[in-house]
Amino acid sequence: MEVTKVTNATRVFKIGEVETNALRGVDLSVENGEFTALVGPSGSGKTTLLQLIGLLDQPTTGNVAINGQDATGLNRNQRADLRKNAIGFVFQFFALIPTLTAYENVEMPLLLNSTKPADRKARVNQMLEAVGLQERAHHRPDQLSGGQQQRVAVARALATNPKLILADEPTANLDTENGKQVMDIMQRLNKETGVTFVFATHDPRVIGYANRVVTLQDGLITKDSKSNGKS
Amino acid sequence: MFQTFKLAYRNLGRNKSRTLLSALAVGVGMALLLLMVSVLEGEMSGALTNTIRLQSGHLQIRPASYDESKISMKWEDLIEDPDQVAEKIKALPQVTAATPRLSASAILTLSDESKGVQILGIEPDSPANQPFRDGLLSGEFIKADDRDGVMIGNILAEKLNLKVGEKVNLLVTTSNGDVNEQLFTIRGIFTTRTPGYDETTIFMPLAKAQAITTTENHASLIFVILNNMDDTEAVAQALKSNTYRILTWREQNQFIVQFEDYANAFFVILYLIVLGITATVVTNTLVMAVFERTREIGILAAIGMKGRDIMAQFLTEAALIATGGVIGGLLIGGALVAYFTINGIYIGDYGITGVLFEDRIYAHLTLQNTLNLAAVTYIITLIASLYPARLAARLEPVEALHGLGE
Numbered sequence: 001m002e003v004t005k006v007t008n009a010t011r012v013f014k015i016g017e018v019e020t021n022a023l024r025g026v027d028l029s030v031e032n033g034e035f036t037a038l039v040g041p042s043g044s045g046k047t048t049l050l051q052l053i054g055l056l057d058q059p060t061t062g063n064v065a066i067n068g069q070d071a072t073g074l075n076r077n078q079r080a081d082l083r084k085n086a087i088g089f090v091f092q093f094f095a096l097i098p099t100l101t102a103y104e105n106v107e108m109p110l111l112l113n114s115t116k117p118a119d120r121k122a123r124v125n126q127m128l129e130a131v132g133l134q135e136r137a138h139h140r141p142d143q144l145s146g147g148q149q150q151r152v153a154v155a156r157a158l159a160t161n162p163k164l165i166l167a168d169e170p171t172a173n174l175d176t177e178n179g180k181q182v183m184d185i186m187q188r189l190n191k192e193t194g195v196t197f198v199f200a201t202h203d204p205r206v207i208g209y210a211n212r213v214v215t216l217q218d219g220l221i222t223k224d225s226k227s228n229g230k231s
Numbered sequence: 232m233f234q235t236f237k238l239a240y241r242n243l244g245r246n247k248s249r250t251l252l253s254a255l256a257v258g259v260g261m262a263l264l265l266l267m268v269s270v271l272e273g274e275m276s277g278a279l280t281n282t283i284r285l286q287s288g289h290l291q292i293r294p295a296s297y298d299e300s301k302i303s304m305k306w307e308d309l310i311e312d313p314d315q316v317a318e319k320i321k322a323l324p325q326v327t328a329a330t331p332r333l334s335a336s337a338i339l340t341l342s343d344e345s346k347g348v349q350i351l352g353i354e355p356d357s358p359a360n361q362p363f364r365d366g367l368l369s370g371e372f373i374k375a376d377d378r379d380g381v382m383i384g385n386i387l388a389e390k391l392n393l394k395v396g397e398k399v400n401l402l403v404t405t406s407n408g409d410v411n412e413q414l415f416t417i418r419g420i421f422t423t424r425t426p427g428y429d430e431t432t433i434f435m436p437l438a439k440a441q442a443i444t445t446t447e448n449h450a451s452l453i454f455v456i457l458n459n460m461d462d463t464e465a466v467a468q469a470l471k472s473n474t475y476r477i478l479t480w481r482e483q484n485q486f487i488v489q490f491e492d493y494a495n496a497f498f499v500i501l502y503l504i505v506l507g508i509t510a511t512v513v514t515n516t517l518v519m520a521v522f523e524r525t526r527e528i529g530i531l532a533a534i535g536m537k538g539r540d541i542m543a544q545f546l547t548e549a550a551l552i553a554t555g556g557v558i559g560g561l562l563i564g565g566a567l568v569a570y571f572t573i574n575g576i577y578i579g580d581y582g583i584t585g586v587l588f589e590d591r592i593y594a595h596l597t598l599q600n601t602l603n604l605a606a607v608t609y610i611i612t613l614i615a616s617l618y619p620a621r622l623a624a625r626l627e628p629v630e631a632l633h634g635l636g637e
Contacts, residue, residue, distance in 0.1 A: 056533055057629040077537050084535020091632070095530045099241035109534045111234050156534070 002068065003164045003196045004053050005029045009062030011048050011219075022048040023059070024219040030198055032163065035190045037210035038200045044216040046200040047168055053198060054087055054166045055079040067163060084112050088157030090167035090186075090199075094149030096141040102128065102152045103137040109160045127155035131185050147178025154185055158195065167199035171206050183209050235540075239547040242520070250552065253516040257556025258563055260509035261608045264502055265564030265596065268604060270571065271498060273595035275491045279484060284362045284456075285423055287483040289463050292316060292453035293476045302336055302451075304406045304444050309333075310475070313450035320455055323469065325462040330357035331450035333440045337433070338402040341391060348387070349431050350403060352440025352450070359456050363421050363434065370395035370419030375436050380418040384429030388420045395420060401433070405445040413443060424590050426579070506608060510615035513552060517545055517619035521626075528623050529631025538624035545623050549616030553609045560608060561601070568596045 011023040023045045030036055030053075038046040051057040052064050055071055063072045066086050071079060088109075089095075096105045106127050110120045128134045131151035133144075141149050150170060157165050167186070171179035187209050190197050199206070207213055215223035243250040283289060296308050303309075310316060313331030320329035333352035338345050353360055355375050363382070364372055373380050381401075383393060393399065395417050402412045415435070422429050441447055457466060460480065467477045481488065521528070528541055575591035 051629050054533070056632065057627075077539075080532065080535050080537045083533065089530075089533045091530070093526075095526070095533075095632075097238075097527055097530065099238065099245065108531075112535045112540070 001032045003030050003032050003034075003066070004198075005063075005065045006049070006053060006059075007063045007065075009049075009052055009059040009064060011045075011052065011057070012060045021219050023052070025062070026216075026219070026221055028053075028214065028221065028224075030164075030196060032196055033190070033194045034196050034198070034212050035187060035210050036196075036198045036212040036214060037207050038198065038214050038216060039202055039207055040216035040222075041202065045219040046216050048219075049216065050166050050168050050198065050200045053164075054089060055083050084109065085160065086162050086164060088160070088162045088165040088195075090150070090153045090157050090165065090170045092169035092172045094141065094146060094153055094173070096149055096152055096156075098141050101138045101140055102133055102144065102148075102155075105141070105152055106156045106159050109156060113160050115160075123159060123161075124155075127159050128152075130158070130189065131155045145178070147174050147181055150174060150178070150182050151185060154182065154189070158189060158193075161193075162195070164196045164198065167197065169201055169203075170199055171201070171203055176205070179203070179205065235544055235547050236551075239544060239551055242524070242544075243548055243551055246520075249516060249519075250555075253512055254552050254555035254559055256509045256512040257553060257608060257612055258559025260505045261557060261560025261604060262564035262567060264505055264604055264608075265560065265601065266567045266571065266594065267498065267501065268600050269568045269594040269596035270576065270592055271491075271494055272597060272600060273572070274592045275487065275494070276595055277593060279480075279487050281423070281425055282484055282487065283460070283480050285425065285428055287478075287480050288359070288454040289457040289460050289480050290455035290467055290470070291478045291483065292320070292455065292470065293451075293478060295474060295476055297476050297478075302334060304335060304404055304446055306406055306446065306449055309406075309446055309449035309451060310453065311449055313448070313453060316475075317453050320453060320470065323466060325457050325459065325466050326455060327458050328357055328359035328454075328456040330354045330359045330454050331437060332452055332454050333437055333444065333446060333450045334452075335403055335440065335444050337404075339387075339391075339433070340400045340402065344391070346387070346391065347431070348401075348433050350401070350433050350435060350440055352437040353434055354437050359454050362423060366421045366423050368420045368422055370417065373418050373434060373436055375438065377418065377436050378439055378442075379413065379415050380435070381415040382419040382421055382434040383417055384432050385420050385422040386426050386430040387433075388417075390430065393417055393420075401443075403443050405443075406449075407445065409445075411443050411445070426590055502604075502607065506611045509556070509608075510611050513549060513612050513615040514618055516552070517549060517616050518622065520548070521545070521619050521623045524623075525626065525631050528626050529628050529633075532626070532628035532631060541626075542620040542624035545620035546613060546616055549613055549620070550609075552616075553612035556612060557605050557608055561605065568594045572596070 006026055006028040009023055009026045013020045013022055026049060038049060040046050052059050063070055065071060066082055071082060103124055106124045107120060110123060128137050131154055133148060133151055136144060136148060171182055174182060183206055186197055189195060201207060212226045214221055294308055294310050317329040317331055320326055335350045337348050337350045339348045355373050368385055373382050397417050398414050400414050402410050405411050457463060463479045467479050470477050531541060571594035575593040577591050579590055
C-alpha cells in the first residue's frame with residue numbers, strides 16, 4: 001500500500017523576475033513501513049520534496065497523493081485536516097512550542113484531533129515512554145537538551161498514530177550520541193509500529209539507517225536504491 | 232478552549248513588560264474616557280439640577296400670555312391670586328413645593344455706580360427656597376413681613392463691596408410703566424455657587440416686591456418642585472388649563488438638553504480617537520508577536536492547526552489584553568472619577584445664557600456609562616487584533632517554517 005505517491009511534480013519558485021526550478025518532474029512512491037532517506041547536496045530539492053509530501057506546499061505541476069487520496073485541489077483547511085490525521089513532522093530545529101511542556105507539546109496534535117482526555121493522557125504517556133522521556137514530561141523545551149527536544153518532537157509526530165512521518169534533517173543539530181539516539185528511536189518505532197519514515201538528510205551516519213535511499217540532484221531523482229538498513 | 236486560553240496566557244507571559252504596556256495603554260485610554268464621560272455627565276446633570284432648583288423648577292405656571300423673551304409687569308401678563316393657585320397645586324401628592332414668585336428688572340444704584348439686577352420676590356418660608364437658605368453666607372434670611380430688607384448674591388456684594396447692614400437704592404419698573412425707587416437694607420448675602428446668578432439676583436419678600444412694582448396680589452409665576460422629576464409630565468397634564476401655560480423643566484431647558492446631545496456626539500468622536508490610539512498599540516503588539524512567532528505558527532499549521540484556530544489563538548490573546556486593560560481602566564478611571572466626584576474641577580464663572588453652571592464641575596459616573604465604555608473598549612481592542620490574527624492565520628505553513636530546512 002502506497003503511503004504517498006508523487007507524480008511528475010515540479011516546483012518553481014519565483015523571486016522577482018528570477019525563476020528557480022527546485023523540482024523538475026519527480027516521481028516517487030513510498031510504501032507502507034519504509035524507512036526512506038532523501039539524500040543529496042544542498043539545493044538538490046530534498047526539503048522541497050518533503051514539503052510537497054507533507055502538504056505544507058503545493059507542486060507547481062504534478063500531483064501528490066497521501067494514502068491514496070489525491071491532494072491536488074484541496075484547500076488550506078482540507079490539507080490541514082489531512083496533515084493532522086495522516087502525517088507527522090520532525091524538523092531540523094527542535095520545533096517545539098516553547099511555552100508548552102514536553103507533555104503538552106506531545107498532547108497538541110491530539111487536542112487538534114479532538115481525542116478524548118483519557119485516551120489523550122494514555123497516548124501522551126505512551127509516546128513519552130517510547131522516546132524515554134516520561135520523567136521529563138513536565139519540563140519546558142528550554143529545560144531539555146537538544147537531543148531530548150528532538151525526541152519530544154518524534155513523540156509528538158507519532159502521537160496521532162499517523163502512517164507517515166516526515167523528518168527534515170532530524171540530526172543536523174545534534175551531536176553524534178544524541179543523533180544516534182534519535183535515529184535508533186525512529187528506527188525502532190518504524191519496526192515496532194510499521195509507521196513509514198521519510199527523512200531528508202546528508203548525514204552519512206543517518207543514511208546508514210535507511211532501507212531505501214533516494215538521491216536527488218538539481219531537482220531530479222538520480223538514484224533510488226534499497227537496502228536492509230542498519231540493524 | 233481551555234488549551235487556547237492556557238496557550239494565550241503563556242504567550243502573553245513571554246514578554247511581560249510588553250503585555251503590561253499594551254494592557255496599560257488600553258487601561259489608560261479607558262480611564263481617560265471614563266473621566267471625560269463622567270465630567271460631561273456631571274457638568275450636564277449639575278447644570279440641569281442647578282437650573283431646576285434655582286430657576287426653572289420642575290414646573291412653572293405662567294399666565295397664558297407669557298413671553299419668555301421679555302419681563303412684563305402688566306397685570307394681564309401676571310398670575311392673579313397666586314397664593315390660591317399655589318395652594319391648589321400643593322394639594323397634588325407629587326408636589327413638594329409650589330410658591331409664587333415675582334421677577335422684575337431693576338437698577339441698583341450706589342453713590343458712584345449702578346448695576347442692572349433682577350429682583351425676585353419670594354415667599355421666604357417656602358421649602359422651594361431651601362437652596363438659598365443653605366447658601367446664606369452672612370446676615371439672616373429675609374422675613375415675609377420685611378418691608379425694606381433684601382438679600383444679595385455674594386458676587387454682587389464683592390463687586391460692589393457691599394456688606395450686611397449696608398443700604399442700596401433700587402429703581403424698579405412698575406406695572407404701569409413708571410419707575411419706583413426705594414432704599415433697602417441688605418439683610419443677608421447668599422451664594423448659589425453659580426456666579427451668573429449670584430451677580431445679578433436680589434431677593435425680597437414677595438409682598439414687598441408686589442408693592443414696589445404695584446402688582447398687588449399678582450406673581451410672575453408659580454414655581455413648582457416635585458418629589459420625583461419623572462412625574463413632571465403627569466403633573467403638567469393634570470394642571471393643564473386655558474388660563475395658564477404649564478412649562479416643564481424640559482421645555483425650559485431645551486438648551487441644556489440640546490447641548491448634551493451635541494456634547495455626546497462630540498464625545499463619540501473623542502472616544503474613537505482615544506480608543507483608536509490604544510487600538511494601534513494593541514495591533515502593534517500583536518503584529519510583533521506574529522513576526523516573532525512565525526515559526527511556531529508554521530509548526531502549529533504543520534501539525535494540523537487550521538487558520539481559524541490560529542486566528543482564535545491571537546484573538547484570545549487580545550481578549551486577555553483587553554480584559555486586563557478594562558480592569559486596569561476601571562481601577563485607574565474609578566480612582567480619578569472618585570477624586571473629581573468628591574473635589575470637583577474648578578471652572579469659575581462659566582456663563583452661558585439660560586444655563587446655570589456651578590463654579591465647579593463634579594464628575595458623575597453612571598453604571599450605564601461604565602458598562603458601555605467597558606464594552607466599547609473591549610470590542611475595539613478585539614477589532615484591533617483582527618488584522619494581526621488574520622495575518623497569522625493566512626501564513627502559508629511552508630513560508631512560516633522558512634529557515635527550518637535548506
